[in-house]
Amino acid sequence: MIDTLILLFGLTGLLMSIKSRIKTIINILSLQGVILFLIILFSHKASLSLSYLFLIFETLIIKALFIPSLLNKILLKNSVDRETEPYIPNFYSLVISSFILFSGITISNYYAPFSVNMTPLFFGVSFSAILTSLFFITTKKKLLTHVIGFAMLENGIFLFSLAIADEMPLIVNLGVLLDVFIAVFILGLLIGKINTVFHDTSSCTLCNLKDCGCDD
């Protein structure tokens, strides 16, 4: 069951790389949160500890509901263009993301000395999710999609950290601090400073600061 869920998580990453509507991508982000919740539900030995409840809260409330709803709010507020505006065609993104996922699983199957908690599938999927999200960030133009990419990266890291959840629950909880960054980005976009100053929320307006011998 867990393996199926993990695979499903890997597939959501692929789905994100081909969808061109931002709204759909935010929905998939929310789906990732639900999958993470299910993984925790099935993998945890049924003891109702505080950190277990915290993980449920983190995945179900924060990751699956709160962050996506705020992102949607930003999307509505900046009702300019609802497309992701990638630098490269979606098809190539899919090919590259699939390659990352495929090689992640196969390489980890052959090479790494795995322990009990860390199965090759677990490692391969979460690791490739991290790489795919970095790829997602670099190939998209809009600031909002960068923030979505960062949320994806964080989901990947969260899945990865579940491998050591039993020995070091502290670390999984520390990972939640990364949400603070998302909060900062969302605040930045929501308060509208970035929108008003940059006119539209795309990163191509982020190019005033550069190195240049010229007079600008």
Place this chain on the structure above:
Amino acid sequence: MTDIILILPVIFSIILFLMKSRTLNNLLVILYSVIFLLAAIFLYFNPNSSGSVFNNYFKVDSLNILFLLILAVVFAGVALYNHSFVKSLNLVVSQHKKYSIGIILFIFSMTGAILSNHLGLSWVFIEATTLASAYLIYLPNTKQSLEAVWKYVFICSIGISLAFVGIILLLIASEQVNSLFFDELYINAGKIIPFWLKLSFIFILTGFGTKVGLAPVHSWLPDAHSEAPSPVSALLSATLLNSAFLVLLRYYKLMDLSGLSGFANTLLTIMGIMSISITAIFVFNSNNYKRMLAYSSIENMGIAAIGITLGPVGIYAAMLQLFAHSLIKSSFFLTAGNILTLFETKKINKISGLLKKDRLTGWLWIACFVGISGLPPSPLFLSKFLLLKELFSNNQIVFASVFLLLLLIILFGIGRSVITMTFSEAEEANRQTESGYLYKFMYIPQAVFLTGAAIVGIYTPSFIYNLLNNAVIGCQ
């Protein structure tokens, strides 16, 4: 004593948050800097008195006391400068309040990162430095500063996330140890699985390397340093980079103890030489003097990264490099603040006749240049000389030549800009403009730092020598 320097800033920020007074803002920042300096000196003489409520989590050892003292000294100077500098900014009270709270929390988070004996905690504090300094960089409230702060927070947050992956990988590697305390990790270094540790080091190096400003993950640094107000630039360059470097140093020790220093050395050398190359390319072409200084910070961090790969002498050189760079670069940025106040532009080609416009600032600018390029009596001369000596004695002659050539290009690049800014004739337009007023505390910190650095360069006092030497021992 560690309790005081960790709890005090929190209390001070709460007071500032509740009160609305300009005098109180100035007073508390300076008071904190003075108490911090005294506490750091006390901890240097009584390192064992650090037992506190936080017991194992925060500790003073022979390595981090050096970084703590650098932070304390630089902060004291910057706080003094800042007191006069804010007058020229014309901030409203609420902005001034946020700015002061930002500075106090920024110093607090760096202190935490330096004193922490736990990798997870260091990570949290390094993340906190990003959040605390974000507002400080944004303070000028311009389109450029907003862009700089967005890039800064975004790039650093990705870096921090990757460092987090590194920490998870370390936990997988050290399954039998199951601890993130550096002491325990060092003792059990033999039990760590090398494959995971190597993978973890890559992530840690990329993650914390982003904060250190090592190329190719340095791209936030020139933007943030050039857009931030000058005292903040000085703090970013002279203390923030060091705090992140300390975490890398501690991790490097773990790699060394696990017998993987060769792997770590290769990566550090690559990033180090890339940092120096990138500086050589961009400094040559830069028309913004604050960006130029920011690139120079990247260079210096690169040199320090190469230094730690070269054994004890190299590590000594790296420590001296970090120490001297902090003093000189903070003076350089503070003097850049004077120039910005005088000319109201960051463009190199719009500034001429600095010596005629303000003699003291002009000479400080030249002195900073002599210091940062490693011309004697700068201590950077010693550190670079030691590094080259080590490279030659290791028979890395080609590498040493490339290193030397790049340093020469950087020296030329910075020198050209500094000389045209200071010695050229003042243009008519420049002479007539009303210049901003410079208070006397906008010269004193730089003068003191540079004199201190020169003394260390000519004759290293025994306590500095011991400080550096103990740090080298702490690294191994």
